[in-house]
Amino acid sequence: MMAKRIRTLSSALVACGLAFPATADWTMDTETSVLHFLSTKNAQVTEVHKFDDFDGSLSDAGKLMVNVDLSSVNTAIDIRNKRMQEMLFQVTKYAQATFEADLPENMMNLKDGEVMNGKVDGILTLHGKAVPTSFSIKASRVSEDILTVSTTAPTLIKAESFGLAGGVSALQKIAGLKSITTTVPVTFSVTFNQ
Template identity: 40%
Template sequence: MIKRIGLGALLLSFALPALAQWELDTTHSSVYFISVKNAAVAETHHFGGLLGYVGEDGAARVTIDLNSVETAIDVRNGRMREMLFETVDFPTATVTAKIDPAILAEVAKGATITAELPVTLGLHGVEKSLDVALTVFSDGASMRVMTPYPVLIKAEDFGLAPGVEALRAVAGLNSISTAVPVSFSLSFREVE
């Protein structure tokens, strides 16, 4: 069942009973994206550097170290850092939300909830609000937040289209898609 609620309501439902803070478990969390070149060649990439939390005050934040981009090709990693993300000026991307205390019982008891939730993505100096479908469940000691299907991020929305074009030109490709599917699986553990 998909419910329309705030990200905070969903995430706080885990933390509210004990007013706990939840910290991202980086060893069990991942963010992946797919690039498509020459209209037919799709490749999967990921980021190795993630930090995040859900605080007692209801603030939720995940920070992605864009310098940690991993494409399986060192030269391409460097080009993406320099030409696309411009990490000297924009080293991180952030996903934030303000938590609205609401849904508590079902997820805290181990239920699985899928919901479309508003989040703010800060990337390349631009902030944009996105509605993101998430599946959230808990085993009591930790909670996992996952995308049931990818989130489509458009390069032009974040001033990244010139970087995509620069990558296309330097690699001698006919095209690189400017719309990128992103998926993630985030595991949070309670911090006492």
């Protein structure tokens, strides 16, 4: 009787395992991943900046979530970092930016060595505003447990869409600049490990 119950339980567990295959989420390799943005001041001086602290996860079903610590903005100039944290991003109130999207099924089902170009549509939440945002990307399945995703063209983020235009004006004034563009190109290259 006991052996029959164990066989029945074992069969039930095997059936559940077949019906619901084990899935392992992907996590972003924060050591090799990079997130850059450009700013242009006085109409002709363009500089490259980055965020030092961001992470993300990707489910086997393609649900992508990226979190960016806005206080980790790195412009290579300490006073400018501090001004951007306080006057532009207002990090005491809005500590993070997030991007959520669903990657297409064919992108998630790449075989080892395959590469695919495509577009990812999601929601970028920054400074309390959630705005539909798209990135043109290339996904590469490097191996069974490594997936890389990088932009194939910059995505233009408009300060006005996120209520940041006032912060840009404040930065321009305090730095004594004639202008700072309010549209910022963003690029990234990230690696996910399973």
